[in-house]
Each structure stands twice: as structure tokens, then as C-alpha cells.
Amino acid sequence: KKAIAVMTSGGDSPGMNAAARAVVRTALHEGVKVYGIYDGYAGMIDDHIEELTSRSVSDMIQRGGTFLGTARSMEFKTPEGRKKGFDNLVKRGIEGLVIIGGDGSLTGGSLLSKETGMPIVGLPGTIDNDVWGMDYTIGCDTAANTIVDAINKLRDTASAHRRIMLVEVMGRNSGWLAMMAGIAGGAEYVLVPEVKYDLDEICHELKAMYDAGKRYSIIVVAEGAGSAVGLGKVVEDKTGIDTRVSVLGHIQRGGSPTIEDRIKASMLGEKAALAIISGATNVVFGFNEGKVVGVNLFDAVNNTKTLNPELVRLARVLA
Numbered sequence: 001k002k003a004i005a006v007m008t009s010g011g012d013s014p015g016m017n018a019a020a021r022a023v024v025r026t027a028l029h030e031g032v033k034v035y036g037i038y039d040g041y042a043g044m045i046d047d048h049i050e051e052l053t054s055r056s057v058s059d060m061i062q063r064g065g066t067f068l069g070t071a072r073s074m075e076f077k078t079p080e081g082r083k084k085g086f087d088n089l090v091k092r093g094i095e096g097l098v099i100i101g102g103d104g105s106l107t108g109g110s111l112l113s114k115e116t117g118m119p120i121v122g123l124p125g126t127i128d129n130d131v132w133g134m135d136y137t138i139g140c141d142t143a144a145n146t147i148v149d150a151i152n153k154l155r156d157t158a159s160a161h162r163r164i165m166l167v168e169v170m171g172r173n174s175g176w177l178a179m180m181a182g183i184a185g186g187a188e189y190v191l192v193p194e195v196k197y198d199l200d201e202i203c204h205e206l207k208a209m210y211d212a213g214k215r216y217s218i219i220v221v222a223e224g225a226g227s228a229v230g231l232g233k234v235v236e237d238k239t240g241i242d243t244r245v246s247v248l249g250h251i252q253r254g255g256s257p258t259i260e261d262r263i264k265a266s267m268l269g270e271k272a273a274l275a276i277i278s279g280a281t282n283v284v285f286g287f288n289e290g291k292v293v294g295v296n297l298f299d300a301v302n303n304t305k306t307l308n309p310e311l312v313r314l315a316r317v318l319a
């Protein structure tokens with residue numbers, strides 16, 4: 001191929017820049033022109049597309065966010081929108097597209113591929129770690145580290161006051177972030193959408209633990225499992241123990257990527273560029289059990305990832 005394009009889409013995640021940088025530098029190394037599509041599918045439709053050089057991606061590997069910008073485009077959800085975007089690629093001679101994004105963004109890519117035949121290679125860029133067929137997505141490690149940092153701080157003040165602390169974390173419909181951060185942060189309870197919980201029983205246990213001298217408890221709540229603000233009120237009412245709630249919000253999306261996210265994003269970026277240049281299509285590259293895997297794009301978007309039951313079990317045993 002003589003020209004490819006790279007874009008980021010959906011919620012940004014730390015390491016997207018490292019991945020895009022690797023795509024750009026690999027393509028240039030192979031003598032292939034590379035375009036950046038700005039602001040995701042919205043930019044593809046609005047023709048916000050520019051050729052990138054090696055310098056375009058210098059000073060990028062350590063940055064959170066995405067220098068390409070990102071968006072959640074409603075127009076791209078229509079066949080007309082996708083056709084408009086496709087035409088903007090074709091007129092530049094772009095023969096393949098690397099999409100860095102989560103589940104929704106890859107779904108957009110799968111429709112574009114189906115309708116236009118544009119070759120697509122996907123990379124999983126989301127803090128949610130909810131892409132089927134892999135156990136890692138670019139940015140999930142940084143986000144989990146950010147949450148653990150917050151839990152460490154909340155633990156200090158919770159212990160000082162003998163409080164119960166609820167921490168609401170992102171993850172959309174997935175409990176992965178909550179589970180990792182809960183285990184790593186030593187939480188007493190991790191509430192995730194994948195596993196039913198009994199709030200009455202939790203409150204009963206909390207009361208017994210505080211009566212026996214416990215000074216604090218951390219309850220991590222995945223946003224998909226309920227609102228921590230609402231749950232916190234119930235917990236305080238039922239236990240009579242002073243309770244506070246922290247909703248971490250978009251803090252979890254930012255920050256300089258961890259080494260794991262930088263390295264894995266770099267490896268996946270190279271892999272994606274080489275694959276699209278050599279004619280591959282409809283594949284998403286990710287990591288599973290430490291190894292790079294290629295998952296069929298349609299399988300990736302049509303299946304729902306489940307939470308590793310081993311993590312659920314471990315969180316219970318150690319709490």
C-alpha cells in the first residue's frame with residue numbers, strides 16, 4: 001500500500017498517542033504515506049485529515065489524551081455519514097485505516113468495512129478493558145493505577161475518621177477496572193455489574209466488622225453496578241457508620257501512560273501498521289495472556305467480554 005490513515009475514536013485513553021506514534025513511524029519506515037484523521041469519525045466526515053510526518057508524533061509517547069483528538073459521532077452511525085467519510089479517504093488515495101478505540105469505535109469500523117470494503121485494522125484503545133478476545137486494552141493499566149492511587153489516599157482519611165468510603169470508578173458495562181483496582185487497592189468489597197450483590201448482607205457485615213474494631217472500609221463501585229452516591233446513602237442509613245463517597249470521574253481517563261501501556265501500545269501500533277500495509281483487514285490486535293493476538297473485527301464487536309471469574313474469586317478471598 002502507498003497510503004494509510006490512523007485515527008483515534010471514542011473515549012480517549014492513556015497510550016493512544018503511543019499507539020498512533022508507532023503506527024506513523026512504522027509506516028514511514030516502510031516508505032508508506034500516513035494520514036492522521038482528526039477528531040475521530042466526525043473528522044473523517046468533515047474532511048479533517050492531514051498527512052503526518054515523523055515530527056508530528058515527537059514528544060508524544062509520554063502524553064495522555066490523544067493528539068489526533070477524538071469524538072463520539074452520531075452522523076457516522078448512518079450509512080450516509082460513513083459513505084461521506086469513506087469518500088474523503090479515497091480522494092487522498094488512502095488504502096487502509098488503523099482505528100484506535102473501544103467497542104463502539106470498532107463497531108463503526110466494522111460497518112465501514114462491510115459497506116465500503118475499506119481495509120480496517122483495529123487497536124483496542126479504552127480504559128474499560130471491554131474488548132472481546134483479549135485481556136488488555138491500551139490505557140486500562142494507567143487508569144487502574146490512577147484508581148489505586150486514589151484508594152491509597154482515601155484509605156488514609158477513612159482510617160483517621162473510622163469511615164466507610166465508597167469509590168465509584170468508570171468502566172461502562174464492564175467491572176474490569178473496578179476489579180483490578182479493588183484487588184490492587186485491598187478493597188473490602190468490589191461491586192461490579194457482572195456479579196449480583198446483596199447490599200443488606202454487606203451492611204450487616206460492615207456493622208459487625210466495625211463493632212469488632214475495624215477502622216475503615218473501602219468499597220469500590222463500578223459505574224455499571226450502580227451509583228455510589230445512592231449506595232452510600234443506603235450504607236450509611238443501614239449501618240449507622242459515617243460514610244463518604246468519591247466519584248473519580250474523568251481523572252481516570254487522563255495522565256501520562258504507564259510503562260506497560262506505552263510498551264504495549266507501541267508494539268500494537270507497529271503490528272497494526274505492518275498488517276494494514278501488507279493487506280490485512282478486519283482484524284483487531286491486542287494482548288491476551290501476555291501475547292499479541294489478532295481477533296476478527298466482527299467477532300470482537302459482536303461478542304461481549306466477560307469478567308475473569310478468577311479475579312472475582314480472588315477479590316472475595318482476600319477481602
Ligand code: F6P
Binds near residue numbers: 126128170253
Ligand atoms: O469508555 C470510556 C469511558 O470513560 C467509560 O468508562 C465511561 O462510562 C465513558 O467513557 C464516559 O464517557 P464520556 O467521556 O463521553 O463522558
